Structure formats: C-alpha cells, structure tokens
Amino acid sequence: MDGVAQLQKQLVDYTASLFQEGFLDEQFNQLQQLQDESNPDFVVEVVSLFFEDSERLLNELAKALEQKTIDFRKVDAHVHQFKGSSSSIGAQRVQKVCIAFRNYCEEQNIEGCLKCLQQVKHEYSLVKSKLETLFKIEKQLIAAGGSIPT
C-alpha cells in the first residue's frame, strides 16, 4: 500500500510540475476529466493521436521549409493545425511557439520559421517525453493496484 501511495504522490507531483513548468494547461485537465469508465484510456488515446498527428505535421513542415520557394500558406496551415491540436491537449508551450511561428509565417521570415521549427520540434519532444513519463507512472500505478488520483 505504501508503494501505491508513493506512486500516487509521485504522479501528483509530476503532474503538478508539468503544469508549473508550463508544459500543460487546464485543457489537459479537461481531458483528464473526460476520462471515465466508458473511456478508460481516453487521455492516452488522444495524446497518442496528438503524437501521430504532430509527427506528420512536423515532417510536412520540415519538407515544406526545405523547398526552394516556400509556400507560406501551406506552412501556415500546418502550423495552424499543429497549434490547434497542441492547444486541445493542453500542450501550452508548443502552442506558444506555434503562435510565434505563425507570426513569422505572416512576415514570410524564412529564418524565423526555421528557428521556430527547431523550437517546435524541441518543445514537442520535451512534452512527448514528459507525457510518456506521466503515462508510464500512471501505468505503474494501475499495475500496482492503485487508482489514479483526480
């Protein structure tokens, strides 16, 4: 029982730290609220959807920015999508970089866009690892027989 309690505490702390560091925002809370008996893996599902989508978008973005003549509208659309999906899972920091990215897009600033792409990738990988860690802890907790604290 101690192990469960410890895991629970760890999970809560970790989640809190994620919020504190600004990786996540209240949208993630909403997601977690939506998770219940009928959709036990809702958060994981959505987040993995987000991961898939993000990888695709990042690839497309990288491809689009490698072109000689960059179609900024396309880039903008991709970033917009990325912003939408990141905001809907509450990946706040990714979202913020996306906003900056879009500004550069509007200015047609190639260097800014490339810089932002790197930032977005970085933030994305960060949030991905964080979330994966979070899910791992949750899994461990469930495996240990505990319930996820809400």
Add this chain to the structure above:
Amino acid sequence: MNETHPGGCECTPIPSTPMDTPLRNVLDRISGFATPWRRKSCTAPRGRRIFHRDVEQEDHQFQYGTAHCLSSYYSVFVARLAIMVMLAILIGLLTILTWHFTRIYTTKSLNSLAYGLRNELLQRPISRMWNIINSTSDITTAQLKLSEYVFRRYNKPATQAEQVELYEAMRDVTWALFASRKALNAITINYRNGFVQAFHRDHRNNNTFYIYSDLANYSISAGGSNEINPLSSHQGWKDQSIHGNISAIWYQEPLDPVTGEKIGKAKPIPPDDLINIAGLSEVPDGVASWHVAVSKYTDSPLLSAALPVWDPSNESIVAVVGVTTALYSVGQLMKELVEVHSGHIYLTSKEGYLLATSTNAPLLTNTTKGPKLMMAIDSEEKVIKMGARWLQEAYGNNFSQRHEIHAENARLGQEQYFIDSFFLKLKRLPLVGVIIIPRKNIMGKVDERAFKTLVLLISASLCILFIGCICIFILTNGVSKEMKLRAELISHLDARRRAEASSNYKSQFLANMSHELRTPMAAVIGLLDILICDDCLTNEQFSTVTQIRKCSTALLRLLNNILDLSKVESGKLVLEETEFDLGRELEGLVDMFSVQCINHNVETVLDLSDNMPKLVRGDSARVVQIFANLISNSLKFTTSGHVIIRGWCENSNSSFDIGKFLLNKKKSQPAHKTKLKEQGSHTKKACKQDNRMILRFEVDDTGCGIDPSKWESVFESFEQADPSTTRTHGGTGLGLCIVRTLVNKMGGEIKVAKKDGPGTLMQLYLLLTAPVDGTEQHCRVDFSKQNLVVLLALHGRMGRLIMSQWLHKIGVFTVEASEWNELTQILRELFRIRSSVYNNGFDAHFSLREPLSTKVLNIQDTRNPTFIILVDIGLLDLSTDIWKEQLNFLDSYLGKARFAWMLSHDTPNAIKMELRRKGHILMVNMPLYKEKMIHILEAVIKERNLEVQKKSSNTLRTTKEGDLHEYLEIDATQFDVASSDDSDISEIGSSNSVSGSHTGEKRRERNRKPGSSGYQATNNCLVELTRVYSKENYSTERDPCHVTLNSHEVQNEERKCCTQASLSSEAQSESAEQHLVISSPTAQGNLYSSKAVNEQKSLEGVRILLAEDNPVLQRVATIMLEKLGATVFAVGDGLQAVDALNCVLSAEDCIRESIFEGRNKRTQTEIKDFPSYDLILMDCQMPKMDGYEATEIIRKSEAGTGLHIPIVALTAHAMSSDEAKCLEVGMDAYLTKPIDYKLMVSTILSLTKRTA
C-alpha cells in the same frame, strides 16, 4: 487615406498605420526644416500641448534648437544680404548705363556741333581775309595793267611835257581805281626816275589825299642805265631813290573823296612820312610781292602788295605799283562773329605776329623806332596771350605749319576753353587763325545738365535701392512669419497625429488583447467550475469558491466592458442586424432590475407606447446593453421613488403631422399617454411604409440628479458626475461612455434633459429598421367591449398611475387603491350594491373619495361587468400572520371577481402555497407592465368564456375548480437567476449579462437565458399559460407571440433543462434560494438530487455532426459531447460535412413527401426517429472546404425547404469580425477554441431547443 490633404486632411478620421509612414517621413523632414522657426516661437510659448511622454524629448530639442537657431539666423541674414546686393548691382548698372548713353551721345553730337560752329566761325574771317587779299591783288593787277597801258601810250616821253602828260594820265587812271575801291588804304606808283604818285585814304577822318613828289628833281635819262644793265639797274634805282628820297620834296594835296577834285592846297610833307611807297626794293625779282606793314597813322597792320610795271618792250621795269589795304575790317568782322560766343579769334602771321584779333586790344607796339607788329604771346588781351602761350607750350613754335589743332579742354586761367587753329596758306603770306571759345559757352549747359542728371540718377537709384531693401526685408519677414506659422501648424498637426495614433494604438492593443485577457479568465472560471463540481468540498469552501466564481465573472464582465469601449474606439465594433422584439427585451430588462428596485424601495416602471413596433432589426444585445447601463445607473443613484423607462416611436422620414403632434404631446406631458387609437395606427402605417424609424426613449429617475454642468461630461470615459460616487456606489465611469458610443453607432443620440423635480432625465433616440414583412400582431381582443373592471391595488404610485391610464385608454374601467384599507373599502363599495353579500371580517367604514365614488357608480352602471382585482402582495401584512386573515377576507370575493396577485421575488413560498391552495391561480411577478396586464386580461376573458361555455353545455360542474382553473403563474426562477446575476453587474456600473462582449461570456449569457427559460430569451417575463384543458380545444387559439405548453410533462422536462442550464452556468448558491421559489414542487425536489446526473446527460439524444480536421481536437470534442449524452458523427472537412448532410436531407425529403400524402399526424415524431442531425459543429479552418464555405452550401441547399439546421462555428479567433463573418455565412453561434464545454453545452442546448 482621407486626411492626407489635411487635411485632409486632413485630416480626417484615423489614418491607417502602414500608409502614413511615407507621409510621416515627409512631415518629419518638413518639421525638421522648420525647426528654426519653431524654435523662435519657443521664446514665447503659448498654450502648447506637451505630452508627458514628449517632455524630455522637447527639452532635448530645445537645447539643440538654440544652437541651430543662431546659424539659421545667419543664413537668413546672408540670404537677405545677397538679395539686397543683387538688387544694388542691378540698379547701379541701370543707372550707369542710362547715364552713359545719355551723356555720350549728347556729348558726341554736341562736340561735332561745336566743332562745326568753331570751324564756321574761323572760316568766315579767313574768307574775309581771302577777300581782302584777293581784292587787293585784283586792284594791284588792274593798276598794273593800266599802268602798262599808259606807258605804252606815252612811250618814251622825250620831253618834260610828255612826261607830265604821262603822269597826269597815270594820275587819272589811278584815281579811278582808287575811288572805286573804298577799302583801299593807298595806291602808289613809283616811277623809275624816282617820281612818286600816290593816293591815300585816311579811314579815321575820312580824308583822301593825293601825294606826289616834286617833279623837278627827276630826269628822264635815268631810265637809260636801267636799259643797259637790267640786272644792275636795281642797284642803281635803289641808290637813286634813296638819294632821290632824301632830296625830294613830297606834297600832300587833300582831295574830295568822291570827285577827286582838289579841295585844299598842297603842302609839302617829308617823304615816306605818311605812307609806304612800294619801291623797287619790294619787287626784287620782278614778281608780285606781299607784306604786312605798319604805318604810324593807322593802328592796324596794313597789307600791301607790290608789282613791277614793265615797259612795253618788256625789258625793264618802268615803275612799281603798290596797293595797301588795312586789315582793320577783318578785325571788325571777327569781333562781330565772336561777340555772341564771348570767344576770341586772332590771326597771326607765320612768325606769330598778330594781324587781327577780335578784341580792341592794340595790335602794334610803339617802340622808339615807331610802331611795330606785336607777337601774339605779347598781346594785351589776356585770353589771347594765354591761348598763344598754351599753344606754344603744347606744340612748340612752329606748330601752325604742320597741322590744324583742335583742343577741347585747354585750361587757361580758371576756365576751360576750346582752342582751334587753322593754317591758311597764302602765297608769301601764310596765316594762322586761332579761335578760343570758353567751353562753358558751348558745353556749359550740357555739362550742367549732365551733372544734374547724374546726381538725379544716383539719388534715384539710391532711393530705389533703399526701398528695395526695405521691401525685401518686409517680404522675407512676411515669408518667414508665414513659414513660422506653417511650421508651427505642421508641428501641431504632427503632435496631434501622434497623440491620435498613440490613443489609437492603445485601443487597438486593447482590442487585440481580448483573446489574451480572456483566456486566463476563462481558465480561472473553468477551474472554479471544476472545483464547484467537486463533491468533497465543505459548505464553506463551496460558498467561498462560488464567491470567487462570481467575482471572476464580474471581473470578466468589467474586462469585456473595457474591451467593448476600446473596440468601439478602434472602430472594430460591428453591429448585428437581426430581428428582435424590442418590447420583450425591455420587459426582460425591467423584470431583471425590478428585483433590485424592490430591494431599494424603488419602483421600476416600463411605459412603452402602443405604436412601438413589435419587431425591429438591430443588435439586440447592444440595445439591451444600452438600457441595462442606463437603468442600472439610474437605480444606483435612486434610493427612493421610481425609475421610468418610456418609449415611443417617431417616424423618421415621413413628416406626418400626426407624428409631430404625437411628439409634441409626448414632450408636453411625457407621463401622460392619451393617444387615440387611430393616431397610433396611422403612425404604424407610416412606419410600415418605410422601415426606418426613430425610437425615442426616456429614462427618468428620482435620484440625486446630475449637475447641469456635467451633463456632457458624464458621457466621457472614466468620468463620473461626482468623484465620491466611486466610493459610495462603485463603478468605473465606463457605462455611460459605452452607452453613448453605442447609441451613436446606431445613428442615435443621447443627452441629459432638463427635468422638473429631483432626479435625472436621460433622453435618447435610436434609428432602427422594422422588418419588411412587419407582421402586425394586433389581433388582440378589444378589451373595451369585454366589460372589464380592473381594481388596481398596487403599492407603487407611478406604476399604478401609468397602468390605469393605459387601461383607461384601451377602454377598461379602473379603480385604484394603494393600501389595504382602501382596497377593502372599494371592494365593499363595489359589491355591497351589486350583491348583498356582506362580510364581517373588516368592518371599518371609510367614506370613499369623491372621484372614486363616481367611478364606482359608473362601474355600477355597466351591465354585468367582470371584475379583475390586481393585488400587490405587498399590501398584505406579511410580518405577522394577519395576511391569512386578509386572504380570508378576500376569499369572499373570489366568486365575484378574478384575483391576480403581484408577487415579488422574495415572496415567501408559504404564501404562494397558500394562495394556490385557495385557488388564486393568476400570479405575476412584481413589475407590472402592459404585456403582463394584457395576459392577465386575456386569461380572465378566456376563463370567463370557458365558464360560459361550460354553463351552456352543463358538463362536469362538479369538477374541482382548482384543477380546472387556468393555472396562471410566472416562473420566477429564470429572471431571479438573471437578476441576481445582474445585480452585481449593476454594482460595478457596467452592462447586464445579456450585453456582454463578443466572446464566450456574451454567448454564454445570451444562450443561458433561453436555456433557462425554456423558450425565448425573454419569455420569463411572460405569463406562462399552463392549461390542463385539452389541447385540442385551444391549440388553434395560440397567441402568436407565446409558446403554449402542451402538457405538464413537457413543462417538467423543460424545467429540468432550465435547472440544468442554470446550474451549469453559474451562481448556484446564489440562485439556490431563488430556485425555491419555483412553483412546481417536483421540479424543486429534483433540483439538487438530479444535479450531477443531469449535468452529465444534458445532451441526451442530440445528434451532432462534428466537422473538424484536427484529429486531436476531433477526438476531444467527440468524447466531450458523448459524455454529455450526445451522438456524434465526426467528419474531417467541410466537404464531408456537406455530403453527410445531403444524405440526410434527401432521406428527409422522401419522408416529407410521404407526410403530405398520408396526412398522418404522427409523422412528426417519425421524423425525429430518423437519424438526422440536430446540430453541426463546424471548424472554420479546414482543408478542402472550410467552415464558411460549407455553411454557405448547406444554407443554400436548405433554402426553400424550410429547414434550418443549427450550425455552431468553432474557431481559434476571438475577434468580433470573425464572429460577424461566421454569422454572416449563416452560422447560428460561435465557440472559441479551446472548447469550454460548459459554454458549448449551453450553446448547443439553446440551439437544439429552439428548433425542438
């Protein structure tokens, strides 16, 4: 840009940022150029606006400017100087040229003239000289010829007698010649033998003499020697003559000058004494000779010529003939000539001896040897002397031979002279003529004139120069002044533009901040909602959190207000154009505020005239916001009395007399609405003809009033009439500012008007359009024929007065009572006469007032009236249990009259229960206005009709009245929630809930209302008619503006929804109490228990089509909606959404056809079973086809089918322009991402219920 031309532009509205950058550059440059001028003006700074921000910069500029000033001053000075110098040079050149030309040409012509004159002057004496010389020579020649003739005749006189005869002949001939020439001085003949004959004329005394030598001394033989030696004869002659002369005796014989007769005796004279006798010595070569001689008897030189006379054989000289002429006449002529010019002329011989002058100065000098010729340089005449000297100095002694001399500027003594000399070449006697004329005489005037002209020219040019310089100075000064002014103007314009721009930036910034500001607030509220949902909160925590929730909402609203204002300022406010029921909105508002009014002991009265259009087009939210602000403002400052909202319609375009008349009437007695019905309908017709109309409103309160000096300024931002109000009443001073901007935006005006008595009177008008179809709703029952009598037992004086006036106007008798005792008295009065029922309960005897009693009498005259008694619950004494007694008293009238109760929001439930139990079914909530009254009247009429019907059919008389009674009640819950919510809005002096800003909050509020009331947004104020009668009976009689509930079940279900919605929205603890007021006990019971469940499944059975391209968002939204019980069909883009919908539509069309064929009444429910969509959630930005496009297509396909599927936009943009765009393409609502699911639920509910 409009204002580039400053003016454009000016100025002109707000310049857009990117476009004015080049302009600004130019302006900067200009102002930079103009800095020196501006600096100058700095020395006398008038009321210049200095913006705080610019102060430092200004300082800096000033320092920089003073340094700049000096150099620019110099540059200007130099420029001026340069212009002046150029002018000077120009004028100088002109002057010099003028002078030069005039001078040179005159001088030249004058000089040539003068030369001619001088030449002429000289020529004449010379020609005279010529004449003299010529005539002398002529005479000499003539004498010679004659002499030769005579000698030939008397050739070789041998004897003395012949000799004498010869002499005699010679004498006669000579005399003839002499006499013919008066100018001759003398003619002499000197014979070889020494005999001399001569005639002499003395011009001084005009005597003529004949002079001859003594004959006796001469012999004829003397001629022989000559013959022999002609060459030596000369010598011999000379000797002889000398000898002879010495020895000879000459005689002088005076003669008559004319006849030549002797007139005197001859007297001897010494030889050569009187005249020179030309002898052989003078003709040495035997040719003619000339010389100038002097005689002691004449004072002028003599010119004499001599010729030898040869004998006929031409071998020897026989005699010498001499002619002498005086030069005196030449001098005379010269004098005459020169006199005019005051000059001098003189003639000299080649050696320089003076021959003739134009003066009287002697020409000869008397020396010891006798008179002698004088040299010119020794002349006594000074001028001649000096002239001769000057010539000598200038040209040496022998100048005359070589050339003629013309000197123009010879200075002699003090004066300048012209000196000209001419050389006259006579044979043997060269002459030099000199003319000396003082320059003054010829050129004097010219010189003088020239000098004067020069002086004049110079002075004139100096004057011109001076004036020119002054002009330049003045001109440049004027120009510089103008430049100064311009520079100042430009700098002012610049400053103003900057200020405007900065304020504009501020507004824009605020408007753009909307999203960023709201997001955290939304998060806070959302988190609080989550917290509230948490079950494990203690009661205290719960109330605290609820309080925080309320405060957050208030804060958000304040934020929205500020954003509203900035949005209006930055010109981004877009007004909606939708139809709405203005009256109903206002009624809702009054209902809402009435709660507050009651608390404050203030009466809120709505007084709308009948000619107000039912439906108008415009932005309902904004209109409501205007009135909410005004009313809350009035309420805030009114502690007792009333707040009246008056409204009437005025036709905007038509100049109908009626309209004016109405207006005038209104103004003269605004509270008194005594309009004839025809007038009203007329105006309505006019309004219908063209749809724009002016709606005039007044908000009249009895508060503390506004000082007239602040009447304008209260509409400014952050302006409050009294600074202390913030302390006592709170508020930011934004409310009225927003109101004014909104009113102006709607083409209206607002102002504070003068009012009698205390309080404030706000007058405003709005320009709104009425919908074209204009469904005129007046299918109302004509109450005047219904024999109705209304007893108004109301507490509020104003409301009662207005209501009774209106009722009176529509033909309903009214009796008024303001307190319990009065009511009882009137009741007794009324019913004592009509029926003998007498109640003992209250036996007090009051005598009715006069007008009332006549009224009562009037009423008694009407046949079979229906009494309606409207009782304010406040008339009952609720503090004790007396109210039960009072109710019992009224019970006795229950059969004779219909009772309608005015409840207030805080009426205890027990009383309501009691009333209901007693069969008082008609209950309305407190503020009474026309619409409520109409419903009461209608309800009563219907009931009466029903009774009549029932009586006639005689059925079921036994049925309990209470059950059959119309169950008329006002559902208090809805507006209680609203008003409790709004009370704190008004506390912060801002808009009410309905009039929030463009994002979620507003949506939420607006949508919550219909959600909570079940039907239209303002339905809550209406009397809900809940009928237990069979719906078949009355379904045809539905009032168009009400929705009639069909059954209790529906109502219950409805109420459940309300509960959920209100719970989900906000303020549970606040509304908890008011929920208790809900009349239906079942609903009440459900309230808390069903909370969680209801919340979870509030969207049960709703089918939603979700069009969202983002998989993550799609998933989240799906789960969210599914959790709420909705069925979700998700598609990836707009195209799929359209396709999905088309399938359904086509399927539905099939069924529709079958409906029409089958005429089955139950098909409606069948349609419900078919899987169509109740709502579409549409993302705006999607690949392939975006939300806007998809919506347009859907709406197009719907056109004509009468269907309208609600579409809710999902967008990441929060600006109103996006909202406007969404609504424009036909979407019904608008949600921002990330999805706030409470807002989503309320939105979906409102939309699905509307179509349900």
